[in-house]
Amino acid sequence: MNEEKHILSILVDNEPGVLSRIAGLFSGRGYNIESLCVAETLEPKISRITMVTKADSIAIEQIKKQLHKLINTIKVIELTGQDFVQREMVLVKVTAKPENRAEILRIVDIFRCKVVDVGKEHYTIEVTGDEGKINALLSLLRPIGIKEIAKTGIIALNREPK
Amino acid sequence: MNEEKHILSILVDNEPGVLSRIAGLFSGRGYNIESLCVAETLEPKISRITMVTKADSIAIEQIKKQLHKLINTIKVIELTGQDFVQREMVLVKVTAKPENRAEILRIVDIFRCKVVDVGKEHYTIEVTGDEGKINALLSLLRPIGIKEIAKTGIIALNREPK
Numbered sequence: 001m002n003e004e005k006h007i008l009s010i011l012v013d014n015e016p017g018v019l020s021r022i023a024g025l026f027s028g029r030g031y032n033i034e035s036l037c038v039a040e041t042l043e044p045k046i047s048r049i050t051m052v053t054k055a056d057s058i059a060i061e062q063i064k065k066q067l068h069k070l071i072n073t074i075k076v077i078e079l080t081g082q083d084f085v086q087r088e089m090v091l092v093k094v095t096a097k098p099e100n101r102a103e104i105l106r107i108v109d110i111f112r113c114k115v116v117d118v119g120k121e122h123y124t125i126e127v128t129g130d131e132g133k134i135n136a137l138l139s140l141l142r143p144i145g146i147k148e149i150a151k152t153g154i155i156a157l158n159r160e161p162k
Numbered sequence: 163m164n165e166e167k168h169i170l171s172i173l174v175d176n177e178p179g180v181l182s183r184i185a186g187l188f189s190g191r192g193y194n195i196e197s198l199c200v201a202e203t204l205e206p207k208i209s210r211i212t213m214v215t216k217a218d219s220i221a222i223e224q225i226k227k228q229l230h231k232l233i234n235t236i237k238v239i240e241l242t243g244q245d246f247v248q249r250e251m252v253l254v255k256v257t258a259k260p261e262n263r264a265e266i267l268r269i270v271d272i273f274r275c276k277v278v279d280v281g282k283e284h285y286t287i288e289v290t291g292d293e294g295k296i297n298a299l300l301s302l303l304r305p306i307g308i309k310e311i312a313k314t315g316i317i318a319l320n321r322e323p324k
Protein backbone atom coordinates (compact mmCIF):
# COMPACT_ATOMS: atom_id res chain seq x y z
CA MET A 1 0.00 0.00 0.00
CA ASN A 2 1.44 3.36 -0.99
CA GLU A 3 1.87 6.10 1.55
CA GLU A 4 0.33 9.32 0.34
CA LYS A 5 0.11 12.84 1.67
CA HIS A 6 -3.11 13.51 3.58
CA ILE A 7 -4.39 16.87 4.80
CA LEU A 8 -6.75 16.67 7.77
CA SER A 9 -8.65 19.62 9.20
CA ILE A 10 -9.86 18.84 12.74
CA LEU A 11 -12.12 21.00 14.89
CA VAL A 12 -11.46 20.37 18.59
CA ASP A 13 -12.25 21.84 22.00
CA ASN A 14 -9.64 24.47 22.89
CA GLU A 15 -8.46 22.69 26.06
CA PRO A 16 -5.12 21.57 27.52
CA GLY A 17 -4.22 18.01 26.52
CA VAL A 18 -6.15 17.78 23.26
CA LEU A 19 -3.19 18.44 20.96
CA SER A 20 -0.97 16.03 22.87
CA ARG A 21 -3.56 13.23 22.56
CA ILE A 22 -4.10 13.85 18.85
CA ALA A 23 -0.37 13.98 18.11
CA GLY A 24 -0.02 10.80 20.20
CA LEU A 25 -2.53 8.97 17.97
CA PHE A 26 -0.16 9.45 15.03
CA SER A 27 3.13 8.74 16.77
CA GLY A 28 1.63 5.69 18.52
CA ARG A 29 1.25 4.16 15.06
CA GLY A 30 4.68 5.33 13.93
CA TYR A 31 3.33 7.98 11.56
CA ASN A 32 5.15 11.27 11.48
CA ILE A 33 3.29 14.57 11.25
CA GLU A 34 4.85 16.51 8.38
CA SER A 35 3.34 19.83 9.43
CA LEU A 36 0.67 20.98 11.85
CA CYS A 37 -1.02 24.28 12.64
CA VAL A 38 -3.34 24.82 15.57
CA ALA A 39 -5.08 28.08 16.43
CA GLU A 40 -8.43 29.42 17.61
CA THR A 41 -11.40 29.64 15.28
CA LEU A 42 -13.92 32.51 15.42
CA GLU A 43 -15.36 30.68 18.43
CA PRO A 44 -12.58 30.89 21.07
CA LYS A 45 -13.66 27.61 22.69
CA ILE A 46 -12.94 25.75 19.44
CA SER A 47 -9.54 25.33 17.76
CA ARG A 48 -8.79 24.11 14.27
CA ILE A 49 -5.88 21.73 13.73
CA THR A 50 -4.64 21.46 10.14
CA MET A 51 -2.32 18.51 9.77
CA VAL A 52 -0.28 17.02 6.94
CA THR A 53 0.83 13.41 7.28
CA LYS A 54 1.98 10.58 5.05
CA ALA A 55 0.11 7.31 5.50
CA ASP A 56 -1.55 4.64 3.39
CA SER A 57 -5.32 4.87 2.96
CA ILE A 58 -6.13 2.04 5.40
CA ALA A 59 -4.06 3.67 8.15
CA ILE A 60 -5.63 7.07 7.55
CA GLU A 61 -9.14 5.59 7.87
CA GLN A 62 -8.14 3.99 11.18
CA ILE A 63 -6.66 7.25 12.43
CA LYS A 64 -9.83 9.14 11.45
CA LYS A 65 -11.94 6.62 13.40
CA GLN A 66 -9.70 7.07 16.46
CA LEU A 67 -9.92 10.85 16.11
CA HIS A 68 -13.73 10.67 16.08
CA LYS A 69 -13.63 8.65 19.31
CA LEU A 70 -11.79 11.35 21.25
CA ILE A 71 -14.36 13.29 23.27
CA ASN A 72 -12.74 16.65 22.44
CA THR A 73 -13.01 16.11 18.68
CA ILE A 74 -15.87 18.06 17.13
CA LYS A 75 -15.32 17.39 13.42
CA VAL A 76 -12.74 15.67 11.20
CA ILE A 77 -12.52 16.76 7.57
CA GLU A 78 -10.17 15.07 5.11
CA LEU A 79 -9.32 17.57 2.41
CA THR A 80 -7.26 15.24 0.25
CA GLY A 81 -9.36 14.18 -2.74
CA GLN A 82 -11.59 17.24 -2.40
CA ASP A 83 -11.26 20.61 -4.08
CA PHE A 84 -9.55 22.93 -1.61
CA VAL A 85 -7.37 26.02 -1.26
CA GLN A 86 -4.07 25.40 0.54
CA ARG A 87 -1.48 27.92 1.62
CA GLU A 88 1.52 28.14 3.87
CA MET A 89 3.60 31.09 5.01
CA VAL A 90 7.34 31.24 5.52
CA LEU A 91 9.59 33.89 7.06
CA VAL A 92 13.04 33.69 5.44
CA LYS A 93 16.06 35.53 6.87
CA VAL A 94 18.45 35.92 3.96
CA THR A 95 22.01 37.26 3.97
CA ALA A 96 21.88 40.61 2.18
CA LYS A 97 25.39 41.61 1.14
CA PRO A 98 25.37 44.92 -0.78
CA GLU A 99 26.17 43.14 -4.08
CA ASN A 100 23.17 40.78 -3.67
CA ARG A 101 20.46 43.22 -2.57
CA ALA A 102 19.19 44.13 -6.04
CA GLU A 103 18.88 40.44 -6.93
CA ILE A 104 17.04 39.65 -3.66
CA LEU A 105 14.58 42.49 -4.31
CA ARG A 106 14.02 41.24 -7.87
CA ILE A 107 13.16 37.79 -6.49
CA VAL A 108 10.89 39.39 -3.85
CA ASP A 109 9.10 41.25 -6.62
CA ILE A 110 8.68 38.24 -8.93
CA PHE A 111 7.34 36.03 -6.11
CA ARG A 112 5.18 38.84 -4.66
CA CYS A 113 6.86 38.50 -1.28
CA LYS A 114 7.16 41.27 1.32
CA VAL A 115 10.35 42.42 3.03
CA VAL A 116 9.27 42.59 6.67
CA ASP A 117 12.61 43.43 8.31
CA VAL A 118 15.83 45.01 7.09
CA GLY A 119 19.09 44.88 9.04
CA LYS A 120 22.71 45.67 8.23
CA GLU A 121 23.39 42.15 7.01
CA HIS A 122 20.01 40.47 6.50
CA TYR A 123 16.60 40.91 4.98
CA THR A 124 13.64 39.00 6.41
CA ILE A 125 11.12 38.07 3.73
CA GLU A 126 7.50 36.94 4.14
CA VAL A 127 6.10 34.65 1.45
CA THR A 128 2.80 32.81 1.13
CA GLY A 129 1.81 30.19 -1.40
CA ASP A 130 1.67 26.50 -2.07
CA GLU A 131 4.57 24.11 -1.55
CA GLY A 132 5.78 24.48 -5.15
CA LYS A 133 6.08 28.26 -5.01
CA ILE A 134 7.79 28.20 -1.63
CA ASN A 135 10.30 25.54 -2.69
CA ALA A 136 11.06 27.52 -5.86
CA LEU A 137 11.70 30.67 -3.83
CA LEU A 138 13.90 28.88 -1.30
CA SER A 139 15.97 27.27 -4.05
CA LEU A 140 16.63 30.72 -5.57
CA LEU A 141 17.57 32.27 -2.22
CA ARG A 142 19.69 29.36 -1.02
CA PRO A 143 22.78 30.21 -3.13
CA ILE A 144 22.58 33.83 -1.87
CA GLY A 145 22.56 32.56 1.72
CA ILE A 146 19.60 31.69 3.96
CA LYS A 147 20.31 32.20 7.66
CA GLU A 148 17.09 30.72 9.04
CA ILE A 149 13.45 30.11 8.18
CA ALA A 150 10.20 29.70 10.11
CA LYS A 151 7.38 27.91 8.29
CA THR A 152 3.75 27.75 9.39
CA GLY A 153 2.86 24.47 7.73
CA ILE A 154 -0.20 24.17 5.53
CA ILE A 155 -3.66 25.56 6.27
CA ALA A 156 -6.55 24.75 3.95
CA LEU A 157 -10.24 25.38 3.34
CA ASN A 158 -12.67 23.59 1.04
CA ARG A 159 -13.54 25.37 -2.15
CA GLU A 160 -17.18 26.10 -2.61
CA PRO A 161 -18.85 23.75 -5.14
CA LYS A 162 -19.14 25.65 -8.45
CA MET B 163 2.17 35.97 39.49
CA ASN B 164 0.68 37.28 36.27
CA GLU B 165 0.23 34.98 33.32
CA GLU B 166 1.72 36.51 30.20
CA LYS B 167 1.91 35.51 26.58
CA HIS B 168 5.14 33.72 25.70
CA ILE B 169 6.39 32.83 22.23
CA LEU B 170 8.79 29.89 22.11
CA SER B 171 10.67 28.76 19.02
CA ILE B 172 11.93 25.20 19.45
CA LEU B 173 14.18 23.28 17.07
CA VAL B 174 13.57 19.52 17.35
CA ASP B 175 14.38 16.27 15.55
CA ASN B 176 11.75 15.61 12.87
CA GLU B 177 10.61 12.27 14.37
CA PRO B 178 7.29 10.68 15.39
CA GLY B 179 6.42 11.33 19.03
CA VAL B 180 8.33 14.58 19.54
CA LEU B 181 5.33 16.88 19.14
CA SER B 182 3.16 14.73 21.38
CA ARG B 183 5.80 14.80 24.16
CA ILE B 184 6.28 18.56 23.90
CA ALA B 185 2.54 19.27 23.87
CA GLY B 186 2.24 16.89 26.85
CA LEU B 187 4.76 18.95 28.86
CA PHE B 188 2.37 21.89 28.69
CA SER B 189 -0.92 20.05 29.27
CA GLY B 190 0.64 18.05 32.12
CA ARG B 191 1.00 21.34 33.96
CA GLY B 192 -2.44 22.54 32.93
CA TYR B 193 -1.16 25.17 30.49
CA ASN B 194 -3.02 25.54 27.26
CA ILE B 195 -1.21 26.11 23.98
CA GLU B 196 -2.82 29.12 22.33
CA SER B 197 -1.32 28.42 18.92
CA LEU B 198 1.35 26.15 17.51
CA CYS B 199 3.02 25.69 14.14
CA VAL B 200 5.35 22.86 13.29
CA ALA B 201 7.07 22.34 9.96
CA GLU B 202 10.41 21.31 8.48
CA THR B 203 13.35 23.69 8.44
CA LEU B 204 15.84 23.85 5.55
CA GLU B 205 17.32 20.70 7.06
CA PRO B 206 14.58 18.05 6.63
CA LYS B 207 15.72 16.15 9.73
CA ILE B 208 14.99 19.21 11.90
CA SER B 209 11.59 20.80 12.51
CA ARG B 210 10.81 24.15 14.07
CA ILE B 211 7.92 24.43 16.52
CA THR B 212 6.65 27.96 17.15
CA MET B 213 4.34 28.02 20.14
CA VAL B 214 2.31 30.68 21.92
CA THR B 215 1.25 29.98 25.48
CA LYS B 216 0.11 31.91 28.52
CA ALA B 217 2.01 31.18 31.72
CA ASP B 218 3.70 33.05 34.55
CA SER B 219 7.45 33.56 34.33
CA ILE B 220 8.32 30.86 36.90
CA ALA B 221 6.27 28.24 35.04
CA ILE B 222 7.79 29.19 31.69
CA GLU B 223 11.31 28.79 33.10
CA GLN B 224 10.37 25.32 34.38
CA ILE B 225 8.87 24.36 31.04
CA LYS B 226 12.01 25.55 29.22
CA LYS B 227 14.16 23.40 31.52
CA GLN B 228 11.95 20.37 30.80
CA LEU B 229 12.11 21.08 27.06
CA HIS B 230 15.93 21.15 27.23
CA LYS B 231 15.90 17.73 28.93
CA LEU B 232 14.04 16.03 26.05
CA ILE B 233 16.60 14.22 23.91
CA ASN B 234 14.93 15.36 20.68
CA THR B 235 15.17 19.05 21.56
CA ILE B 236 17.99 20.81 19.74
CA LYS B 237 17.42 24.43 20.77
CA VAL B 238 14.83 26.45 22.71
CA ILE B 239 14.56 30.17 21.96
CA GLU B 240 12.21 32.41 23.91
CA LEU B 241 11.28 35.33 21.68
CA THR B 242 9.23 37.24 24.24
CA GLY B 243 11.31 40.14 25.55
CA GLN B 244 13.50 40.12 22.45
CA ASP B 245 13.12 42.10 19.26
CA PHE B 246 11.42 39.85 16.72
CA VAL B 247 9.20 39.73 13.64
CA GLN B 248 5.93 37.85 14.13
CA ARG B 249 3.32 36.98 11.55
CA GLU B 250 0.34 34.73 11.15
CA MET B 251 -1.76 33.87 8.13
CA VAL B 252 -5.50 33.33 7.96
CA LEU B 253 -7.76 32.02 5.22
CA VAL B 254 -11.24 33.57 5.59
CA LYS B 255 -14.26 32.29 3.66
CA VAL B 256 -16.68 35.20 3.57
CA THR B 257 -20.25 35.26 2.29
CA ALA B 258 -20.20 37.37 -0.88
CA LYS B 259 -23.72 38.48 -1.74
CA PRO B 260 -23.76 40.68 -4.85
CA GLU B 261 -24.55 43.79 -2.76
CA ASN B 262 -21.53 43.19 -0.48
CA ARG B 263 -18.86 42.37 -3.05
CA ALA B 264 -17.62 45.93 -3.64
CA GLU B 265 -17.26 46.45 0.13
CA ILE B 266 -15.39 43.15 0.57
CA LEU B 267 -12.98 44.09 -2.21
CA ARG B 268 -12.43 47.53 -0.64
CA ILE B 269 -11.52 45.83 2.65
CA VAL B 270 -9.24 43.38 0.79
CA ASP B 271 -7.50 46.35 -0.81
CA ILE B 272 -7.06 48.36 2.39
CA PHE B 273 -5.68 45.36 4.30
CA ARG B 274 -3.53 44.21 1.37
CA CYS B 275 -5.17 40.79 1.39
CA LYS B 276 -5.49 38.46 -1.60
CA VAL B 277 -8.66 36.84 -2.88
CA VAL B 278 -7.56 33.22 -3.41
CA ASP B 279 -10.89 31.64 -4.36
CA VAL B 280 -14.14 32.96 -5.79
CA GLY B 281 -17.38 30.99 -5.80
CA LYS B 282 -21.00 31.82 -6.48
CA GLU B 283 -21.66 32.70 -2.86
CA HIS B 284 -18.26 33.06 -1.19
CA TYR B 285 -14.87 34.67 -1.50
CA THR B 286 -11.88 33.10 0.22
CA ILE B 287 -9.37 35.71 1.37
CA GLU B 288 -5.75 35.24 2.43
CA VAL B 289 -4.33 37.71 4.93
CA THR B 290 -1.01 37.90 6.78
CA GLY B 291 -0.02 40.19 9.62
CA ASP B 292 0.17 40.50 13.37
CA GLU B 293 -2.71 39.74 15.72
CA GLY B 294 -3.96 43.34 15.70
CA LYS B 295 -4.30 43.54 11.93
CA ILE B 296 -5.98 40.15 11.69
CA ASN B 297 -8.47 40.93 14.46
CA ALA B 298 -9.30 44.26 12.80
CA LEU B 299 -9.96 42.53 9.47
CA LEU B 300 -12.11 39.81 11.04
CA SER B 301 -14.18 42.38 12.94
CA LEU B 302 -14.89 44.22 9.65
CA LEU B 303 -15.82 41.02 7.80
CA ARG B 304 -17.90 39.53 10.61
CA PRO B 305 -21.03 41.65 10.00
CA ILE B 306 -20.84 40.74 6.27
CA GLY B 307 -20.77 37.06 7.18
CA ILE B 308 -17.78 34.78 7.80
CA LYS B 309 -18.46 31.14 6.96
CA GLU B 310 -15.22 29.67 8.26
CA ILE B 311 -11.58 30.51 8.92
CA ALA B 312 -8.30 28.59 9.10
CA LYS B 313 -5.47 30.26 11.01
CA THR B 314 -1.84 29.19 11.04
CA GLY B 315 -0.92 30.54 14.45
CA ILE B 316 2.13 32.75 14.92
CA ILE B 317 5.57 32.17 13.45
CA ALA B 318 8.44 34.45 14.43
CA LEU B 319 12.12 35.14 13.81
CA ASN B 320 14.54 37.30 15.80
CA ARG B 321 15.34 40.67 14.30
CA GLU B 322 18.99 41.22 13.57
CA PRO B 323 20.69 43.51 16.14
CA LYS B 324 20.91 46.99 14.57
